[in-house]
Each structure stands twice: as structure tokens, then as C-alpha cells.
Amino acid sequence: MPAALPSEPAGTSSAQPGRLARLKPILIAVVAVLIVGLSVLALSRLLSNVVYDDLLSAIEDTPWSRIGLALLFTAGSFLALSIYDVHALHFAGARLPYRLVALASFCAYAVGNIAGFGPLTGGSVRYRFYSPFGLEPEAIAKVVAYVAAAFGFGLAFVAGLGLTISGPDLAALIGMSGAAVRGIGLLMLAGVAAVLLFSAARRGSVTVFGRAVALPNLRDIVSQLVATSVDVACAAAVLYVLLPDGDVSFPTVLAVFSVAIGAGVLSHLPGGVGIFETIVVGALGTRLPIDGVISALLLYRIVYYVAPLVVAVAAMIVSEARRATMASPAxxxxxxxxxxxxxxxxxxxxxxxxxxxxxxxxxxxxxxxxxxxxxxxxxxxxxxxxxxxxxxxxxxxxxxxxxxxxxxxxxxxxxxxxxxxxxxxxxxxxxxxxxxxxxxxxxxxxxxxxxxxxxxxxxxxxxxxxxxxxxxxxxxxxxxxxxxxxxxxxxxxxxxxxxxxxxxxxxxxxxxxxxxxxxxxxxxxxPPSGRIEPPSADDLSRAVAIVAGTGHAAANLVRMGDKNLMFSDDGAAFLMYAKRGRSWISLGDPVGAEAGRRELVWRFIETARAHGGRAVFYQVPADSLALYADAGLSAFKLGEEAIVDLAAFDIKGTRRGNLRNAINKAERDGVVFEVVPPEGVPAILDELAAVSKSWLEARKAREKAFSLGAFEPDYVASQPVAVLKKADRIFAFATLMISGDGREAAIDLMRFTPKSANGTMELLFTRVLLHFKAAGFAAFSLGMAPLAGLSDSPMAPLWHKLGRAAFEHGNAFYNFHGLRAFKTKFDPVWRQRYMAVAGGLNPLLALADVTFVISGGLKGAVSK
Structure with missing residues (x-):
């Protein structure tokens, strides 16, 4: 690591989990490579008496009628696979037309079958497909989890059924007693039956390791079991019709196929390659010609794996060719x-x-x-x-x-x-x-x-x-x-x-x-690339110039100068970030031109990885999540941002009587509201500093940073400031951020003296909103309500449960409820905000690092 980079803090609590997180994928890869090597060795011994020319002859002798039948069974299997997604979407509380679900399912399995563990690989396909139709990441995660669980459950049922029916035949193939094979099958069927009985008796959810896991209703489970059985049976039939004639029944092939598929999935190898072939050849090679079994496996891979992918790509090409005429933008x-x-x-x-x-x-x-x-x-x-x-x-x-x-x-x-x-x-x-x-x-x-x-x-x-x-x-x-x-x-x-x-x-x-x-x-x-250097004055000027051409008011936080900057190659976009420990934390999306923003996301992720770190994108909107999903990051909800539609905002009617009364009372008391332009701020900086100091002292608080502004004279003087004055003395103020296109404004620092009347901030906010409404602005951001909007369902993900617990019981450290209630008075539209980061322990470690960066260290994190 270059000397310019800060080293890992000694004794950080994230060090050991970080090492484990880094070693886990490497260990999995090493084990998988060993499995491939052992599989190749086992296959080489099994094929010691097979000649390559005989294998080619066996492939050439396979009738086209059997290949056609295998294609029909492949179609039947993929048709049954679409039922997985139908049930999964129902389970997640979503509805889509079947034609869309079938297309998503087909593409997901066409890719997942080849690339590795289908539910996980297919999950990225499902996320990209379902997101444009309005499904939230949490719902799509439920779909992926349901598909994985349904496949495992159904595979256990089919394997158990096959072992039970073909016990004696299979026992002769693998050298076990028929009773033992049949006993294993009955045990698996008993486990499936126990799950069915448990689901019938226990509806809703069940607690597993202290976590509530939702259960589908019994009817859906049985229906899914039928669909999985048809899927696995059709897939096994593809192999069965391609095998040479011999004394092997379909139930025997079904049992062997189920075990081989399960082992391939657990290996996490691409398509279970090597593992699947070794088990099938080892089990069926004693009853059938080995060259015929190998030729059947090769044709099975082409028919069931390659052909669907080719069809999916062809369908994609047709869809892309019809983009201009497609009625559905989604x-x-x-x-x-x-x-x-x-x-x-x-x-x-x-x-x-x-x-x-x-x-x-x-x-x-x-x-x-x-x-x-x-x-x-x-x-x-x-x-x-x-x-x-x-x-x-x-x-x-x-x-x-x-x-x-x-x-x-x-x-x-x-x-x-x-x-x-x-x-x-x-x-x-x-x-x-x-x-x-x-x-x-x-x-x-x-x-x-x-x-x-x-x-x-x-x-x-x-x-x-x-x-x-x-x-x-x-x-x-x-x-x-x-x-x-x-x-x-x-x-x-x-x-x-x-x-x-x-x-x-x-x-x-x-x-x-x-x-x-x-x-x-x-x-x-x-050598790794990307050295962290503080932004120069020229860098800040370039970034401010880019902000002036965008419609994002909060991007003005770059003016603080406390964040590092990364510019796109064309200089039309930038990303502001900080680093703590292993976390490289970007504040929101990159700012600027679309092409440069996409480039920066990837370069930032690559730079973080090159230094052994994790890339974190903090407070990103929902409509940007597809970009981060493309990079392999997961979305974790942080809370909601309050956006006021200024065109619809007013203080008329009984609902806004308190706001109207506050304005009238302030005018009677001689309170004056004014928005001071940037050029006029230096003249009042001393007054603003006094108000800010008294506000911090009264709350025993300290300045925050990164995602919030701090009272730095140069920063405060760079933007307009809204003030409340009485007798020409400022007693409350708020710094304002203005988007470059003049359509959005946002509030940053909000401070008032301890002796200010109750409702001072309410008054200031109302006057600011009315001011920007009159100026023709479209929207005003009141900022984030952290941990707001997280699901309180018993079936919610663990991340939501932890967030809800902090929201409900963390007021000693942060006024979560009060902040959201205050912003709700202005009838905002709540927009979800997320953190995009890799899974595992990374979200919790990243959030801790973000907290320390914002608070200025551990002391700031545990104080107000």
C-alpha cells in the first residue's frame, strides 16, 4: 500500500471480521479448484478404458428424434421453472403479468444454470428485470430467497422419491444395500412431510436462530412442490432420453440426477461442472456403456444449458431491435x-x-x-x-x-x-x-x-x-x-x-x-492505482463549476472541502468521498454528466478493491440502485429524505393554521425574515458564529462533517443564508444550498439562540419554503430522516429489524422520532435513501465507519 494512504487504525474492531471477509471467497475458490481437480482425476480414472473416437461415434449415433425429445423436455422444465417466480412474487406481495414473469424466469435460469449457483446468479438477473416494474430491493430479495428455498425443498422431495422407488436398482449401482438406499429416501420424504405438517400447523412465520422467517401457506407450498417435481423430472428426462439403451429405469436416473444436481449446486462451480459428471458416470457407468453416458452428458449440457442461453440472447436481440416500438418503457x-x-x-x-x-x-x-x-x-x-x-x-x-x-x-x-x-x-x-x-x-x-x-x-x-x-x-x-x-x-x-x-x-x-x-x-x-490526496483549490473550483450545471442542491456540500474528490476522465463529473479503515465512502451518487457518473462508480469500486477496501455509496436514491447492482453491490435502506413540492405547498386552510399563526405572531413581535445572498454573508459572519456557538454549547454538541455542513466561515459565506432578526439582531439562521438549474433548494445548518421562542425553527422553515416557492423553485429538501420507513413486519430482513430497534429505542443518542415528526408538518414526499455496499458483514462495518466519519471519531459518534 502506498505511503500516501493512511494505514489501518490499530485495534479497530473491524479488523478481524475484515480479514475473515477477505479470506472467505479465497478459501471457497481454493476448495472449489480442489474439487474440480479431484473431479477431473476421478473422471480420468472412470474413462480410462474409453477411447475418444468411440465417444465421437456415440454422439454421432444419437438419433435426432431423441435430441428433439430432449429439447421438448427442456421446454417443459423451463416452463415449470416459471412457476417458481409466480409463487415467489406472490410471496413477496407483488403482481406482474405472467408473460413478464416467464421471461424473467427463463433468462435468470438460462444464465444461472451456466454461471453457477442459479438462485444467486439468477438473483442479479431478477433484480435488473424486476426493478423497472417498481419492485423494491427488499421484495426482490424475498423472491430470490423463495426461489432458492423452493428449489432445495423440491429437490429433496424428488431425490427422496427416486431413492425410495429405485432403491434396489440404485443400490446395485453404487454398492450399498437396497434397504439403506430406500431408508435414506424415506428419511428425506419424512423430512419433507414434516415441513408440510409444520406449515399447516404454524402459519405466518417461524423464528430461526432468533430471526423471524416467513412461511408460505400450505397450498402454495404444495403447488410449488408439484412445480419443482415437474421441473426436476423434466430435466432428468432430458438426460434419460439421451442415454444409450440399457437396463436403467427412469426413477433410477431421476435419483442419480437429483443427487448430482444438488452436489453441483453446493460446489458453487460454474454449472456444477465436473461434480455432476463424476456422480452420473460413477453411478450409471456400471450398467450403461461409459462412452454412451459421457456422450449423453455432453449433449445434455448443450441442450439444457447452452440452447436456452442462445434462445435468451436471440430473444434479447429481437427485443432490442423493437425498442423504439415497444409500448412499455419498463x-x-x-x-x-x-x-x-x-x-x-x-x-x-x-x-x-x-x-x-x-x-x-x-x-x-x-x-x-x-x-x-x-x-x-x-x-x-x-x-x-x-x-x-x-x-x-x-x-x-x-x-x-x-x-x-x-x-x-x-x-x-x-x-x-x-x-x-x-x-x-x-x-x-x-x-x-x-x-x-x-x-x-x-x-x-x-x-x-x-x-x-x-x-x-x-x-x-x-x-x-x-x-x-x-x-x-x-x-x-x-x-x-x-x-x-x-x-x-x-x-x-x-x-x-x-x-x-x-x-x-x-x-x-x-x-x-x-x-x-x-x-x-x-x-x-x-501496482495498485489511486492515491488519496486532499482536494486542491483548483479541484474545488472545478467541482463547484460542475455543481453549477446540475439540478442537485445537496451537491454543494463539496464546498466544505473536507472530502476527497475523484473526477471522471472527461472532467464532466466528480465524486466526493472519505476513507476510514477499509471503507471508501462516497457521499451519494457521482455529480455531473451521466457518462462520467457511470465511469466514476466503477473506478471508485475498483480503486477501493485495489487497496483491499470496500466501496460504500452513502445516501443514494432508489433510481440509482441498478447501477450499483451492476457492480455487485447490495442495497440497504438508510431512511427517507423529505422533499417538499413547492408548487403544492401553502399555508392556507385549517391544517396549516399553526404555521399561519406563527408567521402572524412573529410579524407582530417585530421578527424580520431575510435571505442574505452569498456576497452579503461576510458582513454578518460574526453574528452567525455567535448564534452557532451558543446553539452548540446549549446542546453540548460538536460540529458534524461529511454528509452535513459545519460552521466554517468560508463554507457559510459561499451560499445564501436565511436569518430571523429582532431589533436588528440575528437569533436564528439556516444555510441554504441551491441547485445549479434553479429548481431545487435544500437546507443545511439550522441554528438558533437558547433564548429563542418556541417554534422558531418551524417559523424559519415556513418562511424559507414560501420564499423559494415565490422564487419559482420546484422542490425543497428538508434532509434525511434516518432509519425512517423501515419495515416493522416480523418477516422483514435483519437490517430493517436492527434499524427499527435503533429508531424506536435510540433517542438517547439521536432524536429519530422528533426529527421525522418535525419534517412531517410540511407534508413532504418521502424518498427512500440507501447505502450500496457488498453483503456479509460489510454493511454493519461500513455504517460504523460512516458514523465515525460524520461524527469526527468515536467521541463524536456517542455524543450529540
Whole structure:
């Protein structure tokens, strides 16, 4: 870490949890890589007597009628999967037309099946799809949790049923007694039955580890169980119809399939690759030809995993082509939100395909045709370059998910190169068609890739290294399997013949390894970027100039000069932030032009990660959450901001009689209201300072910072100040922040002398609101009501429960109730405000760091 960066405070309470949080994903990745390695080793032993040519023959001998039937069962499985989302939305209290739910479900599972643990990966797809239709993050989190729980519950039921029915047959396959297998199945069914009986007897919610967990009603559970059973049964049927003929019943395949799928999900590997195949081959390989089982598994992966993704991308392309004519803006936004994920996933799949094809030979018939028409140097070059492109395509796929414009250009160039290379190296027409589909998808979604950032600017996360390591491990296993009968010789490296496939694959494997090493060296060895330096006077002037062109009044907090600044590359936007411990805390969204704002979000996250920290975006609005979700952050509600619609605000009628009476009484008492422009503030600074000092002393309080202004002379004099005077002496004031477009104003410091009459602040607020209404402003922000609006439902997330507890019982430290009640007098519109940060312990640690930054340390945090 550079010397310019402050070190971790010694003895901070967040140190140990922070280390555990950093080590957890690394440990998971290491364990997953070990699992992949063991799976490859187990498969290599199981396939020791299988010849690659026999495997190709088994694939070619599979009738097209069976492939068509497998596609029908795939459609049935995905249709049943849509019921998950229907029930999940009902459980979350939301309603959407079935056609939209089915589309979201299909895309979520098309991506989730390939990318890893479907409920979690599919959760990001669901968030991007459902958010434009008004679903809040809490509701979408319930949907994701419901889908995960429903899948696990249903899978246990189907597996138990399969084990019970096929106990004797399965026992013979795995070397256990039939009674033991059937006993395991009955035990699983008994567990499912117990859950059903418990749900029937206990409605509403149940407390688990001190936390209330909502329970669906019995009818929904049974209906979901049926849907899951149909889903798993259809998915198992896809594999069953692709298997060679033999003495294996469908219930046996169903039981083996259920166990293999469950193990694949728990492994957190992309698509459960390796684990799933090992279990299926180990269980069914004793009754069926192993080459037939492997060919069925390969076709199953293509039919059930790749085909739905291709269909989803094609549907996205059609939707993007019809953007201008689509009647629903929400649907347009939903499709655009999930398009980068689908295109990125397809790019990763195609990159893996290039790697795998690089270590396998083309069919003999294609070699003969290539020998007649394509010169050998072109074949050799295309094979090597195409294999290396595979690794860079995977890296580009990650960038596509994150909407990097550099990734878009890289993917477009690589894809355009891959089409002729696929034809030159192996006459691979299927590969060329898939790359053509990706090109069409990239071109149709060009408008989504607006983030100008370096593709190699960030360090890859352990999950991405796990993805690359899994692909390389499988490629190595495939290489040794395909050429196990070819004796190794150093001369192989220098053989260049059309029929010499083994040397060509060896050279491709070395190229793949070197490309991976080059990427790893750059991302792991390069020095971290981003040094924290206090803002200069020129930086502050640039930021103030940007604020003058925006419609966000609170952005004027940059004038305090207590926050660090990060500018976009084009200088049209900036982000203000502070750092404490491992938390890099941005105050709200970036300010300025849209393109620069998106760039800054990603660069800020990358910079924080490069220094081993966590990026925190504090007090961001709900309509910005999709941007942070794209970056892998989660949203945690902080409270609500009170916004007064000035066009609708007045003091007429009985409801506003107290405000009207306060104004009339103040006028009779000789109280004068005035808004002093910035150029007039220096003349009254001494009076304002005296009022501020008496206000702080009376409350035994200290100045705050970061998200609040402090009484700094230069800061106070930079903006208008509203004052109340009596006998030409100021006894109350409020500093005001004005947006650059003259449509929004906000209040900052609010201070009055201890001897001021009751209702002074109420009077000051009313006069300020009327002043800006008369000036033609549209809205006035009264600031945040912390922890307001959090759900008090027994089924609410833990974050909401902690916040509600603080709101109800924390008045000794902060007047939560009084602040919200005071602002409610002016009939504001309450707008939700969130903190965007990674999950786990990060939200609590980040909120603690934010509190310390605002309060100026521990002493300020525990005092008023």
C-alpha cells in the first residue's frame, strides 16, 4: 500500500471480521479448484478404458428424434421453472403479468444454470428485470430467497422419491444395500412431510436462530412442490432420453440426477461442472456403456444449458431491435438491464468452447476436406490463435457483464476474428453461427456499453479466477483424455502435418497457458492505482463549476472541502468521498454528466478493491440502485429524505393554521425574515458564529462533517443564508444550498439562540419554503430522516429489524422520532435513501465507519 494512504487504525474492531471477509471467497475458490481437480482425476480414472473416437461415434449415433425429445423436455422444465417466480412474487406481495414473469424466469435460469449457483446468479438477473416494474430491493430479495428455498425443498422431495422407488436398482449401482438406499429416501420424504405438517400447523412465520422467517401457506407450498417435481423430472428426462439403451429405469436416473444436481449446486462451480459428471458416470457407468453416458452428458449440457442461453440472447436481440416500438418503457428498461449479463455469459461460454476445441482434434472427414482446400500454415495459425482468443474472450465476457465499452470493442474484435478462424481451423460451422449471434447481440446492445474504463483496470475476484481455473482444469483433463494413446515425445512439438492433431493441441495448450499467465501477471503484479490526496483549490473550483450545471442542491456540500474528490476522465463529473479503515465512502451518487457518473462508480469500486477496501455509496436514491447492482453491490435502506413540492405547498386552510399563526405572531413581535445572498454573508459572519456557538454549547454538541455542513466561515459565506432578526439582531439562521438549474433548494445548518421562542425553527422553515416557492423553485429538501420507513413486519430482513430497534429505542443518542415528526408538518414526499455496499458483514462495518466519519471519531459518534 502506498505511503500516501493512511494505514489501518490499530485495534479497530473491524479488523478481524475484515480479514475473515477477505479470506472467505479465497478459501471457497481454493476448495472449489480442489474439487474440480479431484473431479477431473476421478473422471480420468472412470474413462480410462474409453477411447475418444468411440465417444465421437456415440454422439454421432444419437438419433435426432431423441435430441428433439430432449429439447421438448427442456421446454417443459423451463416452463415449470416459471412457476417458481409466480409463487415467489406472490410471496413477496407483488403482481406482474405472467408473460413478464416467464421471461424473467427463463433468462435468470438460462444464465444461472451456466454461471453457477442459479438462485444467486439468477438473483442479479431478477433484480435488473424486476426493478423497472417498481419492485423494491427488499421484495426482490424475498423472491430470490423463495426461489432458492423452493428449489432445495423440491429437490429433496424428488431425490427422496427416486431413492425410495429405485432403491434396489440404485443400490446395485453404487454398492450399498437396497434397504439403506430406500431408508435414506424415506428419511428425506419424512423430512419433507414434516415441513408440510409444520406449515399447516404454524402459519405466518417461524423464528430461526432468533430471526423471524416467513412461511408460505400450505397450498402454495404444495403447488410449488408439484412445480419443482415437474421441473426436476423434466430435466432428468432430458438426460434419460439421451442415454444409450440399457437396463436403467427412469426413477433410477431421476435419483442419480437429483443427487448430482444438488452436489453441483453446493460446489458453487460454474454449472456444477465436473461434480455432476463424476456422480452420473460413477453411478450409471456400471450398467450403461461409459462412452454412451459421457456422450449423453455432453449433449445434455448443450441442450439444457447452452440452447436456452442462445434462445435468451436471440430473444434479447429481437427485443432490442423493437425498442423504439415497444409500448412499455419498463419492459424496455428490464430487457436492457439483463442484456449485458446474457451477452457476457454467452461470451464466456464461447471462450470456454474455443479453449476446449483448441485441445481436441476435428473429425477425420473434416481433416480430409481441410487438407484439400486449406493450406497447412493457415490451419496451424488459426488453431493456435483461436485457442488463445478463448482466454481473452472470457476476460472480455466479464467486462461485458460490467458494461465496459472497452470490453464491448474487445469482444466485437475477438468475435469477428473467431468466425473465420473457426472455419479455417476445423470447418466449425456451429461455432461460427454462435459467434455471429454474439456479434448481432453486441451491435444491437451497443447503447448499453457507455462506461469508458480500462478492461484490465481491476483485479479479478476469486470467483472469476475460479471460473478460469475450472475451464483450464477441464481443458487439461480433456487434452490428456483425447490423446492418452499417443506416446509423448519431444518431437511432437515440431510436427506440422494436417493429420498431426496431437502436436497442434499441445501447442494450443501452451498458448492458452501463456495467455492466462500474461493476464494473471498484469492483474496480480501491477501496482495498485489511486492515491488519496486532499482536494486542491483548483479541484474545488472545478467541482463547484460542475455543481453549477446540475439540478442537485445537496451537491454543494463539496464546498466544505473536507472530502476527497475523484473526477471522471472527461472532467464532466466528480465524486466526493472519505476513507476510514477499509471503507471508501462516497457521499451519494457521482455529480455531473451521466457518462462520467457511470465511469466514476466503477473506478471508485475498483480503486477501493485495489487497496483491499470496500466501496460504500452513502445516501443514494432508489433510481440509482441498478447501477450499483451492476457492480455487485447490495442495497440497504438508510431512511427517507423529505422533499417538499413547492408548487403544492401553502399555508392556507385549517391544517396549516399553526404555521399561519406563527408567521402572524412573529410579524407582530417585530421578527424580520431575510435571505442574505452569498456576497452579503461576510458582513454578518460574526453574528452567525455567535448564534452557532451558543446553539452548540446549549446542546453540548460538536460540529458534524461529511454528509452535513459545519460552521466554517468560508463554507457559510459561499451560499445564501436565511436569518430571523429582532431589533436588528440575528437569533436564528439556516444555510441554504441551491441547485445549479434553479429548481431545487435544500437546507443545511439550522441554528438558533437558547433564548429563542418556541417554534422558531418551524417559523424559519415556513418562511424559507414560501420564499423559494415565490422564487419559482420546484422542490425543497428538508434532509434525511434516518432509519425512517423501515419495515416493522416480523418477516422483514435483519437490517430493517436492527434499524427499527435503533429508531424506536435510540433517542438517547439521536432524536429519530422528533426529527421525522418535525419534517412531517410540511407534508413532504418521502424518498427512500440507501447505502450500496457488498453483503456479509460489510454493511454493519461500513455504517460504523460512516458514523465515525460524520461524527469526527468515536467521541463524536456517542455524543450529540
Amino acid at each position: 419492459l424496455t428498461a428490464a430487457v436492457s438491464g439483463i442484456a449485458p449479463i446474457m451477452l457476457g455469459t454467452l461470451a464466456i461460454v464461447l471462450g470456454a468452447m474455443l479453449v476446449f476445441s483448441g485441445v481436441t482434434p476435428p473429425a477425420d472427414a473434416r481433416l480430409d476436406l481441410m487438407d484439400a482446400f486449406i493450406p497447412l500454415p493457415l490451419v496451424e495459425g488459426a488453431h493456435f490463435v483461436g485457442s488463445v482468443i478463448g482466454i481473452f474472450m472470457i476476460v472480455a465476457g466479464r467486462g461485458l457483464v460490467h458494461r465496459l465499452d472497452g470490453a464491448w470493442w474487445l469482444a466485437l474484435v475477438l468475435t469477428a476474428l473467431s468466425i473465420p478462424l473457426a472455419l479455417l481451423k476445423a470447418l466449425a460451422i456451429g461455432e461460427a453461427v454462435l459467434f455471429a449471434l454474439l456479434i448481432v447481440g453486441l451491435v444491437s446492445s451497443r447503447h448499453l456499453y457507455t462506461r469508458p474504463a480500462s478492461l484490465l483496470h481491476d483485479r479479478l475476484s476469486p470467483a472469476w479466477w475460479l471460473c478460469i481455473a475450472s475451464i483450464l482444469a477441464l481443458a487439461a483433463g480433456i487434452l490428456f483424455f483425447v490423446y492418452k494413446e499417443v506416446p509423448y515425445s519431444h518431437d511432437l512439438w515440431w510436427q506440422f502435418e494436417m493429420s498431426a492433431a496431437a502436436p497442434r493441441s499441445l501447442r494450443a495448450a501452451v498458448g492458452i497457458g501463456l495467455a492466462t499467465a500474461a493476464v494473471a501477471a498484469w492483474l496480480l503484479i501491477r
